[in-house]
Amino acid sequence: MASVTHFIQNELLQSGQLHGYRMMAARCKESGLNVRMEDVRIILLHLDPVGVSLRRSRSIRRRAYYAAGPNFIWHFDGYDKLKPFGLCISGCICGFSRRLIRLNVYHTNNNPRVIGGYYLEAVKIHDGCPRFVRGDYGTENEHVRNFQTFFRRDSPDHDRAYIDGASTANQRIENWWGYLRRHHMQYWIEQLRDLQDIDSFSGDFLDRSLVQFCFLALIQVKIQYYTYSLGKRKLSGSSELTYPIFYHPTPYIILECRHTF
Structure with missing residues (x-):
């Protein structure tokens, strides 16, 4: 002990x-x-x-949520808590299984070409796209919207292939950001704010570049580790794990919703 x-x-x-x-x-x-x-x-x-x-002391009021199965809907969003320090996080999560599709740390999460590249990489890895994509109103998801609409162009519901709305209502990935902050990011936020408090970080281009050089790859590795750990946890209200449900839905009598080409 x-x-x-x-x-x-x-x-x-x-x-x-x-x-x-x-x-x-x-x-x-x-x-x-x-x-x-x-x-x-x-x-x-x-x-x-x-x-x-x-x-x-924390209490959560849960809202009703529905997804037919794995890859029914992917939720896209950016996490900006470290943005003042030059570290921008972008993520995507499967709405049904809560399996993280991707999580990237980079110097931007507003460039539509970068976010579109993340989407295409995820589609390639998973050999197909989701039935729906949920993103924010911002222009950063413009290419994602175009790609998703094109891939689903022959489907009856192609006009709803991409759903946009307020970031605060994007509940699946907002919940994930809360988890990430509680279990990992708050530590880095406090460390970087300490640098700011002792005047070792001014927020200029050089300081942000130094933070990116020193911490970007490290934080990417750390959050990928926590992503892996999350996949081994049981879903709330279920005895099943995240990854088996995502990759092998058939034994669980769950519909696989991925759109293949």
Whole structure:
């Protein structure tokens, strides 16, 4: 138990301070530590009582959501919390399985050619496009809209192949951004704000370029790791894991909605 306590103490010094006991227990097991979830909960309660109290105080009112199956709808959105520091995140998530289709850190998430390239890469990897794509009103998804409409041009519902709306109503990926911030990004936000507070970051081109050089690849690797960890978690209200449902829906009597060419 001492090794587990030591491991959790080290995690609390980094972005692990944002984890609840379930995520922390998963981190322990991934590091080769065999520990019960209840033991992790008790250790966290003693080592980080303030963090536990803050997490307990949160309440979420869930809205109704419907998707027929994997690849029924992909949700596109950008995450701008690190944008003042020159780090722009763009993501796409499957609305049904909540499997992350892609997550990219780059110096922009507003260029339609860049976002369109992400979309085409995802279509190539998954050997098809979704039935629908949900994005924001912004111009960054202009090429995605054109590509999706073209790929679904022969479908009866091709006029609704791309759905746009307010970013705040794009609930599936907004939920993912909340998860990402709670379990990872808040740590980086605070680290970079600390640089700003001690006047080591002014926000000019040189400083943003230095942040990109030092942190862009690192953050990309870190968030990809958390994406992989999320895929091994059970869906809310279900005993099933994210990845098997996404890749092998048939045994679960779920409709595969991917549009192939």
